[in-house]
Structure formats: structure tokens, C-alpha cells
Amino acid sequence: MIHTGQCHCGKLKVSFETGMTPEALGVRTCQCAFCRAHGAVNISDPQGLITIDGAPEDVECYNFALRTADFLICKTCGVYIAAVMGEGEKIVSTINIVGLRMNEFFEIDEAPMDYGAETTEARIARRFQKWTPTRFLNPDLAASNFGPH
Template structure:
């Protein structure tokens, strides 16, 4: 597996994304909800990969929930960068990584696929995330 590092602009939040998928071939999703479009979000996940998120100062981490309240959107309070979203807790937690927050983001060059999830019920959304998102570990919070 290759490891792709990244994080927020000020360095408070660090990312380590492990995947066997070549970055140039990885599916990139551009969610069309108002939050993601305002952030210019390009999200990726490898259900067989892993995301590790390290937070230096949890007071500078903003956790935001909206809509069906099925995921935590992680944003740095210091520099404003949206880095990842997490659904579930503990060993069941699954995540997406925001490609724009990765150091080598230009390697993830596949054209983003616009996606809309507005028609999903809460249960459908959680089920999709359990299968399409990747395991995650969060350190420091």
C-alpha cells in the first residue's frame, strides 16, 4: 500500500491515507450538497485502505454536522481547511478523505464525478458509507 500524507494548512490536523489504488485511477467524488460545493470538495475513499487522522490541538478542531446528521465533517478552526468526514464510531467508524487536503493532490487527477445524495434516507446513507467509505483511526481527540 502507498501512503499519501496531508492535512490542514496550519498543520494542526495531519492525514495519512493508505491505499493500494493508483491515485491517477482513484474515483474522486464531488458531492453537490451546499457544504461540499462551498468547499470545492473532492472526496476519495478506498474501502480496503485506511485513513489515520492526527490532531495536535483538539481545541482547534471544528466538528460540524448538518442535514441528516450522519457524519462529522472535520475542519480546522485555525486555518479553515476541510480535511475529512467520518461516519460511525470506534471500530465501526468509516471516512472519506478530502483530496484537496493531501500534499500530493495533483496525483489524484481523475475528473471528479458529481454526486447527489439528497434522495437517500438516513438508513440508506449509513449503509452506503459502511460499504464505500474506509476504516479510520483518529488520534489526539
């Protein structure tokens, strides 16, 4: 299955490929202050593929706390679309289905997740294990190194 979405203004687009149904994937609500402030509901599939399309000048990368990932935010409309970590061929991410308006996931019960007690090493390991392999259509955006900082 391929699910697509975009930020509010349409400058950042995401394609999410998975062999699982939305119900089987489930959705997560991180309890950190950033995700709560953005109303983020996230999905990932380590067997899937996320493709992000957008120009570097349209993306604001924000990081905080342990600085282990970059949160991609549209500079025009302010929508948080994804958290990204890695570099080169090993980039993984989780996407915000609310910001991307992926309606097919909206009726699924959200699982609250609290990662506050994780060490930096444990957080990085979990993300590489659980997040989705990611590619960027724009080579200039793909050249970025995303967390840890």
C-alpha cells in the first residue's frame, strides 16, 4: 500500500509505502512537549519506505533535548511532517499523519508513548530498529545529515 500526504501549503510531500494495513501498523502519540504542541500522531514501518519531496529552502530542521533527530517543518505553513535521523544511505524517519492529512489513519486508536527515560544510545538504537527507511527526491535535501548533533 502507498499512502501519500503533504503539508498544508503543499510544498512538502510524503509517500509512505508499507505492506501492512493502517490498523496493523497502529499509530503513536509521543508525549514530549514538541509532539504534544503539534498534535502529532506518528507512524513507521521498518519494512516500508518513506519518500520525502521538497526543496531545502522550504524545510526548517528543528532539534531539541537529546538532539538525536531533526524535526522537519515547512517554513511556509509551519506543519511538522517528520522526524528524521541518520546520514547517507542509512536515514530513517517517522511521519506525522495529522500534519500530512493521511486520513486513512485517523480512526485508529492512538497509543501514547513516553520515551523520556531513554538514554541517548537507547533512543538512537530504537529508532534505527523501528523507524522507516527514508529517501529524499531532492538531492540537496538528501545531502543533509540528520541528528545526532
